[in-house]
Amino acid sequence: MAINGGIPLVLACCIWLLPNGCDSSSRILVVPLDGSHWVNMEIILKELHSRGHNLTVMLSAKSWYIPVKSPFYTSIVMKSLEDDIDLTFYDDMLKRNLKYRKMGSFLSFIFQQWDLTSMFAMGHGILSKAAAEIFDDQVFMAQLRDAKYDLVLTDPGLPIGVLFAHYLNLPMVFNVRWINIGDSHFTFAPSPVSYIPLTLTGLSDRMNFQQRIVNMIYYIISVLQQHLVLDPPYRELLERHFPPGSSMLSMQHAADIWLLRADFVFEFPRPTMPNVVYVGGFQCKPSKPLSAELEEFVQGSGEHGLIVMSLGTLISSLPQEITEAIAAAFAELPQRVVWRYIGVRPSTLGNNTLLVEWFPQNDLLGHPKTKAFVAHGGTNGMYEAVYHGIPVLGLPLLFDQYDNVLRLQVRGAARVVEVATLTKDEFLDALRDILENPSYRNNMQRLSRLHRDRSMSPMDSAIFWIEYVIRHKGAPHLRTEAYKLPWYSYHSLDVAALLLVLIGTSLWVSFTVCRILCCKFSSKKKQKQN
Structure with a gap:
């Protein structure tokens, strides 16, 4: 969900506000999120830079993946509080989550919701205090205003970019999938819960009466979280620095364009709005050749082919007993496996499995020998699998990941297994089903053809609408x-x-x-x- 990003915090250490490139280009203030969210934002920024725009990125001094120095943007580096969230937070959260999932469904629901709500409260509490100190720094805010930006481009998963845009009275474009507590559609468009499943429910758009009750309960919880957990930390800040009656929701509603990282080849159909542009999969591209060493390993798979496995950027590794079960299952397969893995080497690892700390995921998924993708269900990986037509075996861990894999499972292009109780035999059976049943691959390749069949590429659409807002100094006629x-x-x-x-x-x-x-x-x- 939305919290999986670094939090830009407290006072400015250093600020470079002079633009690069031609004087006639636009000046864009970028407020991103860290982690996998940054992967998407960085791709857009490189494209904007190639078109002559001057970019300034605000980032945390404790940023995980966002570099301070870059050839295509300048930086505003913010100090971080000592209790800022780091990557170990998510490892600990996963351990608790897996323990909850072994309980009965009711207890699991109660504990997971409590854990998630506590995380929201902590994260927004930290961010609101940091934002208050930033906005109280009149010298810094004056420098920011004097820079005379033309646009704020932000990921509103955490709302500090929204606050800057309104304070500076600038047009605002969202690079967005999740916002605050869930799917951003629930913020900007009518969303009947009778057929639109909420995140974390694990439901499809075809619900029976009992499932609709569950969906309604989740919706009520999300509304309560918004008004009782997320809004209160910002009220004092809004009262001091913004007009009377300002609220986080009203500020988010004022976005000129929502660049939504979704595609209805993947999403369930639902109502939308005219200022929403669907750019799901814009980060996907044809594969490039692998390194000589990696290509040699892949070619060694012969006619059996390759399996690619990754758990994304947030989770370093699974509990050891689950890792051992997965490694033992891989060892019994004739295919070769490339596994992005950080941690203790499993004792059951076979000779057919290569462990690496990083690999070119898009290039591996696009390799003709790749037969299956074992993944946690992150949005980026799912769209890359769709783009290249590779069926998925999902091991969802946190946040929206189960819902992502479920969307592919409903379309017959993936299968989901429960990580908390995973055994070697269960994992092996599911993997063999993916490899040996041609329907998974056929269905995924059909989705791939639909996803690629567009009048304009998602990236071109994203850049056009960003520049559209700059040219017209906003797009209020679409709101x-x-x-x-x-x-x-x-x-x-x-x-x-x-x-x-x-x-x-x-x-x-x-x-x-x-x-x-x-x-x-x-x-x-x-x-x-x-």
């Missing part, structure tokens, strides 16, 4: 006025209440008139009888 309505007006509850009153009044008047007429008629009848 709906629905965001300004109170909730009761949005759902027409005030209209319904008035209609109910009118109908009730009409019925009461009609009943009263009829009663009076009946009484008069009865009275006259009695008089005649007498």
Whole structure:
């Protein structure tokens, strides 16, 4: 979910605000998230830089993956608090999560929601305090304003970029998939929970009555998290530095363009809005040749082919007993395996498995000998698998990962196994099913053809709309006025209440008139009888 990024924090250590490139190009302030989110943002920034735009990136001094020095952007480096989240946080969270998943479904739900809510509260508490110190630094904020940027490009998974855009009164473009507590669609578009599953539910868009109850419960929880956990830490900051009535939701609604990292080849169909541009898979590209050493290993797989395995950027390794089971299963296969792995070497590792700390994932997935992708279900990896037509065996760990793999499983292009209780035999059976059943590969290749069949590439769409907002100094004509309505007006509850009153009044008047007429008629009848 949204927290898997570094948090830009507290005071400016150093700031380079002079642009590179031609004077006529636009100046863009970029506020990214770390981790896998940065992988996407960096690709867009390189393309913007190649087109002559001047980029300034705000990053944390404790950033995991965002470099301070770069040939295509300048930097504003922020100090970090001592209790800033580091990568070990997610390893510990995974251990707790796997323990919860071994419990019954109800207890698992309670503990996972509590853990997630606690994480939200801690992360936004840290960020809000840091943001308050930044905004209280009048010299720094004056320097930022004097830089006269044309646009803020940000990932709103954490909202500090949104705060900067509104404070500087600049047009705002989101590079987004998740926002605060879940799928960003629930923020910008009508999202009926009768057929749109919430993140973490593990549901598809075809729900029975019981599943719709579960989906509604998750929705209510998400609303409570927004108003009781996420909003309160920022209220004092908003009162001091922003106009009365400002809220995080209203600021997010004001984004000119949402570059949404999604594609309906992958997502379930749902309502959308005119200022949303779907750029899912924009990071995907044709594979490049492998290094000589890696190519030699891959070619050694012969007719059996290659399996690629990665657990992404956040989790360093699985618990040892699960790792041993996976390694033992790989050892019984005729295929060769390239496994991105950090940790103690499994004792059950076979000669057919190569452990590496890093590999060119896109190039391996695009290699003609690759037969399957064993993955945690991160969005980037899923889109690369779709792009290259490689079926997936999902080992979802945290956040949205189960929901991502589920979308491919529903389409017959993937299979999901439960990591918490995984055994060697279960993993081996699932992997053999993926390798030997041609329907998985056929379905994934069909998705690949659909995904590639576009009038404009996702990257070209992203750059066009960023430059569109710069050219027109915003795109307010694409934003709906629905965001300004109170909730009761949005759902027409005030209209319904008035209609109910009118109908009730009409019925009461009609009943009263009829009663009076009946009484008069009865009275006259009695008089005649007498």
